[in-house]
Amino acid sequence: MLSQLHDLDLQLLRIFITVVESGGFSAAQGELGIGQSTISTQMAKLETRLGFRLCERGKAGFRLTPKGEQVMAATRKLFGAIETFKGEARGMADMLLGELRIGVSEALDDQVLERLGAAIGRFRRRNQAVQFELVSAMPAELERRLLQDQLHLAIGYFSGTQAALDYRPLFSEQQRLFCADGHPLFERTDVSLDDLAACDLVQHPYRFEGARQPFQSGPSSARTEQVECSLAFVLSGAHIGYLPEHIATPWLAAGRLRALLPEEAGYRVQFHLTRHRGRQAGEVEVAFVEDLVGVFGKV
Known part of the structure; x- marks a missing residue:
């Protein structure tokens, strides 16, 4: 009784399907390139592996047994599945x-x-x-x-x-220091670092970890990690804060924000x-x- 399928079994099944499609042992010799006695021996091995007779052969001619018919159908399904697997595997090789x-x-x-x-x-x-x-x-x-x-x-x-x-x-991103309309520095034409030091700067603890920003202030009453929240603090008019240039651009165009010492206080974030x-x-x-x-x- 066949309990496991080995490479030898596949070889025997290929011989079996060729014999059936050729119409007998004698007709399959040319297709397989082996003699009739060898084919007969291989078929006997397959029947032994399966535990039942696959075909009748003799003076009456070649014909499959009922179980042989079922094995033939199952064998075609098996080799069809193998070809499908090979095709899919080839497709996956470069996918x-x-x-x-x-x-x-x-x-x-x-x-x-x-x-x-x-x-x-x-x-x-x-x-x-x-x-x-x-x-x-x-x-x-x-x-x-x-x-x-x-x-x-x-x-x-x-x-x-x-x-x-x-x-x-x-890539890098340009950061600048901003205040909004309503802040004491918004209308000032002469802003110094001392003026900035007196302002309440929005603290952005993670983004500027390591003191990478050029300007540092003293005590702050505003703290956030989110850019949008930094913008909200600045727009309040009570705080100055660093913002990415692309975030500030529409507010600058609307006249709501002003860059403070853009060259001295600005820097790029990596x-x-x-x-x-x-x-x-x-x-x-x-x-x-x-x-x-x-x-x-x-x-």
């Missing part, structure tokens, strides 16, 4: 499969989002069937998810202090492409990084 989870920082410039979209477009034009997920979160949350293997990659303004993470520069050092990058991740590099430039 990117799996999932890709990317974290991105909040309040990105429209041009950055456009370039990110272009990178995704490049990736989608590859031979792929990948489940893609984008997650927007604060930098600390993105780093936490990377460390817990909940994300493959993250794009944001990170502190660079997590030893387990790899930080690669991707955004990074970040991943977990201890996790081996899969081919899907490697391919998407290539597409990011193609759009943003050398990473």
Whole structure:
């Protein structure tokens, strides 16, 4: 009784199906390139493996037994499935499969989002069937998810202090110091660093970790990590604060904001492409990084 299927069984089944399609042992010799006695021996092995007779052969001619008919049908299904598998396997050899989870920082410039979209477009034009997920979160949350293997990659303004993470520069963003109409400095033509020092500056503890911003103030009564919340504090007229230039632009055009000492107090924030050092990058991740590099430039 056949309990396991081995390579030898497949060989025997191929001989069997050729014999049936040829109409007998003698007719199958030319197709198989072996003698009739060898064919007979191989068929006997197959019948022994199966535990029952497949065909009648003799002076009356060749014909399948009822069980032989069933084995013939099953054999055709088997080899059809094998061919389907081989075709699908060949297709998968050059196909990117799996999932890709990317974290991105909040309040990105429209041009950055456009370039990110272009990178995704490049990736989608590859031979792929990948489940893609984008997650927007604060930098600390993105780093936490990377460390817990909940994300493959993250794009944001990170502190660079997590030893387990790899930080690669991707692009930079211009930051300037602003006040709004209603603030005492809004109408002043001569603003000094001493004037700024007397103001209530919005503290953005994570973004500016390491004192990278040129201007630091004393005690502050406003604190947030979100860009939109920083803007709200500044628009109150009670605080000055750093904002990305692209966030401030429409408010500047409307006459609601003013940049304070734009050259002295302004600076650029470096955004990074970040991943977990201890996790081996899969081919899907490697391919998407290539597409990011193609759009943003050398990473």
